[in-house]
Amino acid sequence: MATEQLADGAMAPVVAFALVGALGVGSQWLAWRLRMPAIVLMLLAGILIGPVTGIFDPSRDIGPLVGPMISIAVAIILFEGGLTLNFHKLQDAVVGVKRLVFVGAPLGWLTSAAALHYGAGLTWQSAAVFGGIMIVTGPTVIAPLLRTAKLQKRPAALLQWEAIINDPIGALAAVLAYEVVVVLNTATSVSEAVMTMLIGISVATVLGAAGGFGLAYAFKRGFVPEYMKVPVVFASLLLVFGLSDFVLHESGLLAVTIMGIVIANANLPSYVEMLRFKEHATILLVSGVFILLAANLDFAVLGQLNWRAVLFIALVVFVARPLTVYVSLLGSKLPWREQTLVAFTGPRGVVLVAVAGLFGERLLALGLPDANLISPLAFVLVAVTVVLHGFTLAPFARFLGLASTESPGVILIGGSPWTTAFGEALKKAEVPVLMADPNYGNLRAARTAGLDTFSGDILSEAAEQRLELVSYETLVAATSNDAYNTLVATDLAPEFGRDNVFQVMRAKSDNARHQLPRTLGGAPFGPEETHEGMNRLIREGWSFRVSRLSEEHGFDEWREMHPEAHIFARIGPKGGIKLVRKDEDVKPAPDVRIIALRPPGDDKDSQPPAD
Template sequence: MTDAGVAGIDPVLGFALVGALGVGSQWLAWRLKLPGIVVMLLAGLAAGPGLGLLLPSEQFGALMQPMLAIAVAIILFEGGMTLNIQSLRDATVGVRRLVLIGAPLGWAVSALTLHWVAGLSWESSAVFGGILIVTGPTVIAPLLRQARLRKRPAALLQWEAIVNDPIGALAAVLAFELVSVLADASSVGGALADLAMGLVVATLLGVAGGWGLVQAFRRGQVPEYMKVPVLFVSVLAVFALADSVLHESGLLTVTIMGLWIANSGLASYTEMHRFKEQATILLVSGVFILLAANMTVETLATLDWRALAFVVAVILVARPLPVLVSMLGSNVPWRERVLVAFTGPRGVVLVAVAGLFGERLAALGIEDGSRIGTLAFALVAATVVLHGFTLTPMARALGLIASDTPGVLIVGGSRWATALGLALKKLEVPVLVADPNHAHLRHARDAGLETFFGDILSEAAEHRLDLVSYDKLLTATDNDAYNTLVATDLAPEFGREHVFQLKRGREASSRHALPATLGGQRFGPDETFFEANARLAEGWEFRVTRLSEEFTLEDWRAHNPGAVPVADLGPNGTFRLLGPGQPPKETAGTRLVALIPAREDRQEAARAADADKTGESTDSI
C-alpha cells in the first residue's frame, strides 16, 4: 500500500479493524477448534506486512506506545489478581516446586539461552528471560481440554501457568528496572540505590492503591454498579502516578496492586475478576494484533538460523531442564515429569509484555531490544503449533490420558444421579458426583462412582477438583435455588450450552419463578428432583443401546414406547446431554442413553431375544 493510502486511513477505522481482527480471530479459532493465538498471528501478519491494511506505527503515531503500555499494565494487573497466596499454599508439592524452584531456574537458563544461542545482550537476555517463565494460561487450558489428561499432570500444567503468569511478568519488570537504573546511573552503587528506591515506591503505591480500593469497597463507599469502573480507573491512575514519580515503575506497581486485591477476600472479587478477564481478553487480542501488524518484512527477515536455534533450545533445554531439576526427589512419577517438562506453550501475554519491553529497551539505547518482539512471536507460534499437535499423542503414549470423551459433573447425590452416572460410565464417560451432604453420596460411592464431598462452589473444590476433565454440568439436588446458583455461577466456565439442571418445582407460580437468565438448560424428561426419583421408584431404569444399520432409531422407538432419550455418544466420540424433546443422533454406531419404563420378565426376555437377532445391546442400570 502506498504512503498516501496509509495516510488516508481513518484512525477510528484502524481501531475498529484491530477489534474486528482480534475478536474475530478468537471466534474463528473457537469454531475451527484451533489455538486462538495462531489465528490472531496469521490475521495480524496478513493485515500488516502482508496486505498493508493496518500499519499501527503510522496510523496511530505517538499514541501507539501509550496504548500498549496501558494495555500491558491492565494485563499485568489481571495477572496479579489471579495469584491468591492461599492457592499456592494449598497447591501440591509438584506445583510449589515448579513455582519456587522451577521459575527462578527457568529465568536463569532462559537468560543464558538468549545470550549464548540467540546472541542477545545480557540486558535484553535478563528481561526477556524473566518473561519466558510464563507458559500461557490462556493457551494451556484449551490444550488440556482437548488432550483430556489425567488429574495430576493436568493440575501441574494448569496451576504452573496460572501462578507463573504474574511471577514471570514481575521478574521481567524487576530485570527491566535494574537495566534502566544502570543505564541512567553514573555508578553501580547509585544504580542499586535507585533500584531499591524504585522497588520501595512501587510497592508502597501498589499496596496503598490496593488497600484503598479494598477499604472503599468494604465500607460501601462505592456502589456495586460502579465497582468495576472505579477499579479500572484506579489501575490507570496508580500506573500513571507511579510512572510520574519514578520512571518505568508503573508496571510493577499495578502487579502488586492486583496481588493485594486478590488476597483481600473481597465479597465482590468474583464479579470484578470475571469482568476484568473479559476486558483483558479484548486488550490481549488488540495488543497481539497491533504487534503482529506492526511487524515489517525487514523485521521478519531477521529470523535467521540463530532464531531457529533459540526456539529449539527453549523447547529442548530451557523448558525441560528447570522442570526436571525442580521435580527431583518429589513423588511425581517419571511419566508425568516428562510430559510437563516437554509441554510449555507460550501465549499472548508473553508477546504483549515482550513487545513493550523490547521497545523500551531499544529506547534506552540497547539496540538488540527490538529483536525481543520478533523472537517472542517465533517462540509463541512454534510452541503453540507444536504442542497443539503433539500433546495428545505424547500423553497417550505415556499412558496419561484420562478419557477420550469429555466428562459430566453431576451436582447432587441421589439414587437417580447414581443410576444416570452408571449409565454414562458404561459409555466410558468420566462422571463425578458432588454433594455437600456426605450421606447423599452413599449410593454413588457404593456403586463405584467418583465422588466429591463438599460444596462445588467452595475454594476447596476449586483447588482439589480437576474441572478440565469435565465439560458438562448437571445440577440435580433437591434444592432448586442451589441448583440455579451452581448452574449460573459455573456457566461461564463450562459454557451455558453445556450446563443443565432439573426442572424447578414452582415454575408455574409467578411468585416463585426465577428469571430465564438464571440457571441451566432443561434436561431429559424435564422433571423435578422428586418426580425423577419417584419415576425410578416406579421401576423405570436407564439403559444403554447401540444403534446400527439393522437396528435404527425408528426400530428403537418402536421397541421402547414412552422411552426418554437423555444422552448420546456418536461414533466419532462426540457426547451430548439432551434436553426435552431434543432428538438423538440417528447415525449407525451411536450409543443412546434413555430412561425406559420397566417391563415384565416375559416382555424383557422377548425383547432380548429380538435384540440378539438385530444386534441391539440392552445393558440395564
C-alpha cells in the first residue's frame, strides 16, 4: 500500500506533518532573522510545495483529517484570542482605543461586508461572515511592523491595542454571523430558524462560561496541581468545543472564545503561564494552518478572481478602513496626522486566513456557491496589505512626522548612584533610558539628572499599562535585591529576548549553594562587581565616559590608553546599543561608541570625547 502511495506521488502522513511543522516554524524563524512579516514567507512556502510543485497536497497526503485538524486549530486560536481580552486593561486604555473597539468594530464589520458585497460580488450571507473576520487587523503582523517602523508612542499604542482587542471580537462576529447563516439555510421555517439559533448560541454561551468559571474555581481552590493546569485547560477546551459543536454545528467556536474571555478576566495566579503556553501553541498552530491552507490553494479557484477582487482590495484599503477609523475617532481630540496614520494602516494576518478558510469551506457545504471565493480573497487581501504596509508604514510615518527619532532604549531596574551615573551616560549618548524602582526615594537623583523614571514594580499591571515596553530593547536588573533582579530578568526575558536581558552580579554567585541554573536570571555584563561593589567604585571617583572608535583609533588603541576601564556598552552607528560582557572585544568601525567606567583621573582621549 505504501508503494502505491509513493507511486501516486503521495507522502506518508507522518512525513506530511513533519513537513508542515518544519516549514511553518522555519518560516517564522527566517522572518525573524530577516526582520520581515512571517506571513509572507509562509505564503510562499505553502504555495511552492502545494499548487506550484505538487510535492504536498493536504487532501491527498493527510486525507479526511485535514478538516478536523483545521477546525480544532482554529478553535484553539480563537480561545487564545479570547484569552487576551482583559476588560480591566480595556477600561484603562486610551480613549482612541475604546472608540476603535466599541465604534470601530461594528462599523468595520458593516463597511467590510459592504466592500465584499459591492466590490467582490459576494452575497450578503457570505459577506456578513467574512466581514466579521475582517475586523481583525492582524496582531501577529502589527507587532513586527511597529518594531521596524519605530512609530511614536501614541499611534503605535493605538494600532497595537486595536489589533489585540479586536482579535477576539472579530472572531466572535464571524461566528455569530455564521450561526445565523447556518440556521437560515437548514431550518424549515423562520420560527425554527430563530429557535435553533437561540438554542445554539445559548448552549455555546453557557458551556463557554461554565468551562471558564469552572476552571477558574478549580485553579483558585487548588483542585488542580500546578503541573497539570495547562493540560487541563487544553482538555477542557476540546471538551467544550466538542459538546457545543454537537448541539449546533460550529457553535463550538463561539463557546471556546467565551471560555477564553472568562479565564482572561478571572485574575488567576497561573494566568501568565497559560498565556505563554497559548502563545507557543498559537505560533505552531497558526503556522501549520497557514501552510495547510496555502498548500491546498487551487490556482483554478484563484483564477476566478477578476477585476472585482482588485476593486474589493481598493475599497477595503482606501474606503472601508479610513471611513471606519475617521468616524470612530471623530471628536476624540487626536491630531489629524495620527488619525490618518491609523486610518491607512490595517494589515491583515494569519488568523484571518485561517478562520476565513474554515468558514469558506463550511459555507460552501451549506450550498453557497460564492463561498469558494472567500479563501482566495482572504489570501489576496493578506498578501496585499502586508506587503503594502510593510514597505510604506515607516516612510508614511516619517512623511506625517510621526516616526520616532529615538534609538532603541534601555530600562534600568533599580535607582542607585551607579545606575544613575550609567543612565546619564546613556542619555548623553542619545540612547533613551528609563529608570524604574519600587522606592520613590531611590529615583530622586535620576529625576534631578533629567532621566525618565517609573516609580513602581516593573512587573506590575500598572507598568504594563503605562510603559511602552516596545520602545526599549535592553533591560538591566540592578537593584540591591539579587532575588528580585533574578525574578525580573527571568520574567521579562520572553518579552525582550534572553540576549537582551542583563543582571548585576549576585553577591553569592561564587558559592555553589547559591548558584542558580542558567535558565534563571539575566546575562552578566561589565566588571565582575556586585551592586554594592558598583556603588563603591562610584564613591571612589570612578565615572562613566563615552568614547568614539574608528578604523584608525580602534579598540586595541583605546584599551592601551585605558587599561583599567570597564566597558559596559557598545553603541552602533545607527544608535543600536549592546551591553558588553566581561573581556568581550569591541570591533572598531566608523562612529562606533563605547560606554566605559573609568577610574579617577582617567579622562584622556586621543580623539574628542563623544560626550
